[in-house]
Amino acid sequence: MAVGLxxxxxxxxxxxxxxxxxxxxxxxxxxxxxxxxxxxxxxxxSLARVTQAIASADSGDGVVALIDLGSAALIxxxxxxxxxxxxxxxxxxxxxxxxxxAILAAVEASVGSPLxxxxxxxxxxxxLEKLKR
Amino acid sequence: MTPxxxxxxxxxxxxxxxxxxxxxxxxxLDAAIGDADHGINMDRGFTAVLDKLPTVAEADxxxxxxxxxxxxxxxxxxxxxxxxxTAFLRAGTALAGRQELRPVDALAGFExxxxxxxxxxxxxxxxxxxxxxxxxxxDALRAAIEAKQPFANALxxxxxxxxxxxxxxxxMMATKGRASYLGQRSIGHQDPxxxxxxxxxxxxxxxx
Numbered sequence: 001m002a003v004g005l006x007x008x009x010x011x012x013x014x015x016x017x018x019x020x021x022x023x024x025x026x027x028x029x030x031x032x033x034x035x036x037x038x039x040x041x042x043x044x045x046s047l048a049r050v051t052q053a054i055a056s057a058d059s060g061d062g063v064v065a066l067i068d069l070g071s072a073a074l075i076x077x078x079x080x081x082x083x084x085x086x087x088x089x090x091x092x093x094x095x096x097x098x099x100x101x102a103i104l105a106a107v108e109a110s111v112g113s114p115l116x117x118x119x120x121x122x123x124x125x126x127x128l129e130k131l132k133r
Numbered sequence: 134m135t136p137x138x139x140x141x142x143x144x145x146x147x148x149x150x151x152x153x154x155x156x157x158x159x160x161x162l163d164a165a166i167g168d169a170d171h172g173i174n175m176d177r178g179f180t181a182v183l184d185k186l187p188t189v190a191e192a193d194x195x196x197x198x199x200x201x202x203x204x205x206x207x208x209x210x211x212x213x214x215x216x217x218x219t220a221f222l223r224a225g226t227a228l229a230g231r232q233e234l235r236p237v238d239a240l241a242g243f244e245x246x247x248x249x250x251x252x253x254x255x256x257x258x259x260x261x262x263x264x265x266x267x268x269x270x271x272d273a274l275r276a277a278i279e280a281k282q283p284f285a286n287a288l289x290x291x292x293x294x295x296x297x298x299x300x301x302x303x304x305m306m307a308t309k310g311r312a313s314y315l316g317q318r319s320i321g322h323q324d325p326x327x328x329x330x331x332x333x334x335x336x337x338x339x340x341x
Contacts, residue, residue, distance in 0.1 A: 010210075038210045042177075042210060043168075043170065043210070044170075044174065044209070044210020044211055044214070045210065045211075045214075046207065046210070047206050047207050047214075047215075048207055069311070070212075070310075070311075071211060071212035071310070071311060074212055074214075074215035074216065074253060074254070075206075075214065075215055077215075077253075078206060078215050078218075078219075078253075
């Protein structure tokens with residue numbers, strides 16, 4: 001199908017909002033999974049939510065996970081370690097900007113690009129200029 | 134007396150009670166330089182740990198500590214979850230199958246926990262984090278054990294060093310963790326993670 005994306009955020013609404021924006025660009029061609037907040041509705045990152053989101057975003061072509069802030073990386077790394085070696089081999093973490101990275105990566109994935117190309121596109125969002133000066 | 138698994142369980146219960154009691158204090162430290170949730174998160178995590186302890190009441194020290202680690206990872210929510218979680222998981226692995234802890238065993242457990250935090254956080258001492266309490270505590274513990282001091286004295290020395298280390302984070306500028314977003318403005322505030330870390334060592338010397 002296509003590389004899937006997981007949006008890891010401390011906030012459930014932020015993760016869902018990024019998924020909403022990315023989905024508008026991909027029209028169902030890419031699996032997008034939000035992993036935000038804690039089970040009790042609080043702010044935080046949940047290992048179980050990230051692990052489940054990776055499973056639901058994976059159609060067999062791999063998954064790129066994007067994170068909102070540095071501390072989300074700790075849980076995302078633990079989620080990766082909890083996967084078996086075969087699954088882990090096709091999951092990548094991106095430290096690229098959450099919103100722009102997700103949208104660029106979603107578009108890249110929707111045209112059928114392979115995993116590492118989708119990851120590189122998410123990372124490339126760092127240099128995206130929003131304001132032309 | 135050699136500390137055994139029941140001592141570890143009692144220490145975890147005392148720590149949970151202390152975190153609950155210090156919840157607002159830890160959160161107020163975090164409000165100054167972070168996201169104002171450290172006390173809330175640690176209390177939530179250790180409330181879940183208390184719920185889990187009956188399931189490991191008969192287990193070995195390694196199993197108890199691994200259960201604590203897994204519980205923290207899934208319930209704390211902030212960065213402390215994976216950091217303390219990894220520390221307890223690594224200590225549990227180092228102490229698998231143990232019913233009793235000789236001083237060298239305890240030292241090995243703490244060393245594994247410390248290395249776990251270093252690896253997970255990609256952190257080192259001097260960055261205004263929990264390692265700035267843990268590092269001095271570990272040094273003091275190791276020195277006392279190597280000098281063949283009584284274990285209770287070694288724990289006292291470690292607790293004092295952890296407390297001094299936590300206080301010494303105040304003039305530091307944070308370069309890791311959420312407080313690093315504040316840069317220079319993080320100077321002048323005691324680090325909440327170092328403070329909770331010192332509390333765990335304090336609880337090894339209290340209430341016995």
